Amino acid sequence: MPTNGDAHPRLSRRALLQCLAASAFACAHHPRRVTSVCGFYSERRTLFSFDNLHHVDAHIVWPQTPEDLSTLLRCLPRGRRLTFRSGGKSIDEQALNDDIVVMLTAERFSFVGEVEMEPDGVAVITVGASATWRSVLAKTTAAGFVPMAVPSAAGITAGGGLSSHSISRFSPVWQKEGNHVRRVFVMLADGTTRTLRRDAPAGSDEYELFLGVVAGLGFLAAILTVTYELLRVAPRGAQVQVATRTSLLDPRDEWLDLCLLLKERAEATRVALPPVLNLGTYGPGGANAGGPIAEPTPTVYASLWWSACGRRMRAEIGESRYVYDRDLTPMLLYEPDNELMGVVEGLLMSNPWVDRAIQDVAIDLFASGAVAVTTADGFSFFQDANVLLRERERGDAAIVVMQQTFLFGDAASGAAFLADLDDFVRGPHEQPTLCDLLWIPQDTHPFCLSATALKGAFALTLTYLRRDDSFAERLKLDLRALSVLCRAHRGTIHLVKSVEVDSQSELEDTYHPQFERFRDLKRRYDPEGKLVNNFGRRVFGVWPPPAAPAVAP
Numbered sequence: 001m002p003t004n005g006d007a008h009p010r011l012s013r014r015a016l017l018q019c020l021a022a023s024a025f026a027c028a029h030h031p032r033r034v035t036s037v038c039g040f041y042s043e044r045r046t047l048f049s050f051d052n053l054h055h056v057d058a059h060i061v062w063p064q065t066p067e068d069l070s071t072l073l074r075c076l077p078r079g080r081r082l083t084f085r086s087g088g089k090s091i092d093e094q095a096l097n098d099d100i101v102v103m104l105t106a107e108r109f110s111f112v113g114e115v116e117m118e119p120d121g122v123a124v125i126t127v128g129a130s131a132t133w134r135s136v137l138a139k140t141t142a143a144g145f146v147p148m149a150v151p152s153a154a155g156i157t158a159g160g161g162l163s164s165h166s167i168s169r170f171s172p173v174w175q176k177e178g179n180h181v182r183r184v185f186v187m188l189a190d191g192t193t194r195t196l197r198r199d200a201p202a203g204s205d206e207y208e209l210f211l212g213v214v215a216g217l218g219f220l221a222a223i224l225t226v227t228y229e230l231l232r233v234a235p236r237g238a239q240v241q242v243a244t245r246t247s248l249l250d251p252r253d254e255w256l257d258l259c260l261l262l263k264e265r266a267e268a269t270r271v272a273l274p275p276v277l278n279l280g281t282y283g284p285g286g287a288n289a290g291g292p293i294a295e296p297t298p299t300v301y302a303s304l305w306w307s308a309c310g311r312r313m314r315a316e317i318g319e320s321r322y323v324y325d326r327d328l329t330p331m332l333l334y335e336p337d338n339e340l341m342g343v344v345e346g347l348l349m350s351n352p353w354v355d356r357a358i359q360d361v362a363i364d365l366f367a368s369g370a371v372a373v374t375t376a377d378g379f380s381f382f383q384d385a386n387v388l389l390r391e392r393e394r395g396d397a398a399i400v401v402m403q404q405t406f407l408f409g410d411a412a413s414g415a416a417f418l419a420d421l422d423d424f425v426r427g428p429h430e431q432p433t434l435c436d437l438l439w440i441p442q443d444t445h446p447f448c449l450s451a452t453a454l455k456g457a458f459a460l461t462l463t464y465l466r467r468d469d470s471f472a473e474r475l476k477l478d479l480r481a482l483s484v485l486c487r488a489h490r491g492t493i494h495l496v497k498s499v500e501v502d503s504q505s506e507l508e509d510t511y512h513p514q515f516e517r518f519r520d521l522k523r524r525y526d527p528e529g530k531l532v533n534n535f536g537r538r539v540f541g542v543w544p545p546p547a548a549p550a551v552a553p
Contacts, residue, residue: 037061037100038075040068047101051091051401051498053472056098056534064106066224070191072102076530083533084218086130087157091403091497093534094164094217104130104159104222112136115143115230123230124182129159129223134377136228141240141376145230146322148174154381159223164496165215165450167405167459168380169320171440172266173299176452178214179444180229186213186221189526193224198445212521215449217495219536220521234324241328242379244320245371249302250312255415255422258302258315259458263411263439265300265319270441297321301438304418306425313422315437323373330374402464402475405494406486407440407457413489414458420485421460429478430471434463448518449511451492459494476500495539507539515540 035042040061048055061082063069076082082100086109095101110130118124123145127136134154140146151166162184166177174180184196186209196213200206212220234240249258298321307314408414418437425431437460446453462482464475479500483493492510493499501507508515519540522529 035059038072038077040072042100047085047088047096049091049093049096050089051403052399053402053469054093054096054534056096056101058097058099058101060101060103062103062106065108066187066193069102069104069187069222070193072191073187073189073530074191076100078528080530081532082530084159084222084531087132087155087160089153089156089160090164090535091401092499093538094496094536095160096534097532098534099532102222106130109159109224110157112139115140115145118182123232124227125230126183126225126227127158128225129157131158132156133158133161134381137377137380140230141234142237144234144236144238144240144324145232146240146376147177147228148180148231149177150380151177152381153383154377155384158226159218162214162223162226163216163218165447166496167438167440167461167494169301169318169382169438170299171459172262172301172438173269173297174231175441175443176450178447178450181214181226182229183225183227184210184213184223185225186223188221189528189530194221208521209525211445212448212518212525214445215447215495216518217449217536218533219531219540220518220525221531233322238324240376241323241326241373242320242376243323243326243371243373244318244331244379246319247317249315249317255418256411258418258437259411259414259439261317262300262302262437262458263456265298266439266441269297269299299438301436304435304437306422306431313418313425320379322376326373328374329372330378331372400464400466400469400472400475402472402479402500403461403497404479404482404500405459405461405497406482407451407459407492407494408486408489409455409457409492411458413491414460417460417485417489417491420489421482424478424482424485429481430464430475432462433465434461436461436463448514448521449495450514451494453514457492461497499535499539504539504541 035044037059040063042059042061044057045060046055046057047060061072063072072082080099081097082102083095083097084102084104085095086104088095090096109128110132111128112131112135113126115123115125125136125140125145125147132154133151133156136147136158137150137154149166149168149171151161151168156166161177162181168174168177182198185193186196187193194206194209196206196210198210200210209220213223249261298319300317300319303316303318304313305316306312406417408417414437437458440452440457440459442454442456443450443452451457451459462479464471466472466475479498480502483501483506486493487506487510493501493507495507495511499507522540
């Protein structure tokens with residue numbers, strides 16, 4: 001594109017026409033809300049995060065192609081800031097910005113490719129950043145394959161999931177999402193594109209940028225496409241399912257035994273994994289197309305709750321593995337279309353004692369060692385069965401969702417925190433709606449902002465669902481108090497979902513020197529600080545840092 005010899009390129013004829021059209025539309029329809037950003041049509045709207053607590057009044061822009069996005073980034077005046085948004089599933093402020101929010105929702109950003117074989121015999125699929133995990137999983141399971149880490153809500157997008165380095169219930173076996181990404185195609189703050197490969201030489205710029213983009217919360221580059229490795233679990237055309245065996249464990253304060261059990265079972269399974277996941281040539285038809293079917297590999301995790309009798313914490317152990325073409329016997333939790341869930345949730349929200357009593361009865365009835373079989377999407381997207389979240393999807397402005405994950409690098413620290421959590425919930429504090437615990441192995445690659453970059457960890461996720469925001473401030477205070485306890489036990493706060501801490505130094509201390517490594521990448525690839533979200537500003541402080549050139553107001 002021709003330039004004027006100064007800092008910014010001239011607008012193309014197409015961009016000028018878009019600007020004129022936006023101005024005409026503004027005069028005729030929305031004189032106060034419709035504007036133009038770098039010649040692109042824009043609307044000023046109020047956007048909410050998924051927790052329904054954080055919101056911004058921002059300029060919204062919808063680029064239709066990567067070329068549009070590149071023009072926008074190169075023409076952005078100094079001092080303007082933007083962040084990227086697609087599915088809108090970020091619980092905290094990771095997809096909010098007070099200035100410009102770029103919606104990567106156009107068709108060019110949401111495609112889902114075909115399952116293909118790489119030269120080394122591993123199956124992969126390439127998808128656009130705005131492709132939902134519902135569409136990705138549907139395409140892979142039709143061919144008998146699954147990604148090895150699938151986020152827990154169908155509406156999460158590929159770009160959003162990779163930016164947060166998602167955890168799944170198969171993470172004890174297959175680690176987190178970013179470990180199985182072969183390539184990611186990104187656009188940097190200067191409007192140029194790069195293909196980042198996982199197998200780039202260690203220490204190279206390409207590899208360092210790969211480590212920053214995965215789990216980078218959109219603070220370093222815009223993700224355009226992602227290429228995932230796949231695991232073959234069924235013949236083409238079979239119904240891919242998950243079989244889950246549940247059992248009860250009553251820790252009676254033996255939290256160390258629970259942690260050791262989860263870690264030992266997960267690590268025993270990982271030792272037995274085949275070194276090569278897919279062999280042969282992928283092709284149409286035939287039960288053996290795409291190489292051998294992987295031996296069913298179980299994952300293990302725990303769900304915790306407080307019983308009605310004495311409010312003792314109890315644990316349900318789940319062991320799940322992929323199967324196919326079995327008779328379905330799904331749990332209620334994995335049936336998003338079952339209307340009974342609405343009745344049950346209404347009772348759960350009515351009173352804390354009723355909540356605990358219902359969970360007691362349900363667990364005692366259905367966690368007796370029987371095996372439940374559900375579809376792969378029903379199991380993977382278990383959050384979608386929650387009626388409150390479905391109502392939130394429809395725009396019910398009253399519903400509040402808060403969810404924070406605490407990580408501990410050893411069983412003793414995790415057990416000590418569980419003991420404190422048990423005492424905490426029995427006191428004058430809010431009871432979590434859901435409480436999940438699993439072991440996550442260390443990342444294969446040291447992603448800068450990953451809580452498991454340097455070592456494996458127990459991940460404890462607390463979820464609070466409320467029908468209105470009257471509990472919001474109390475929940476924030478509870479999570480901040482638990483963050484202090486987490487730090488006292490040498491734990492780490494996951495930089496995804498809700499992040500409630502008393503001060504930025506709590507995160508700085510636990511992520512040092514990872515934060516410094518990430519800030520160095522930020523200085524190199526976004527020296528003007530164009531890519532900023534409200535969460536990043538809160539976590540990393542004011543950007544650009546004092547050493548960077550001053551930005552005109």
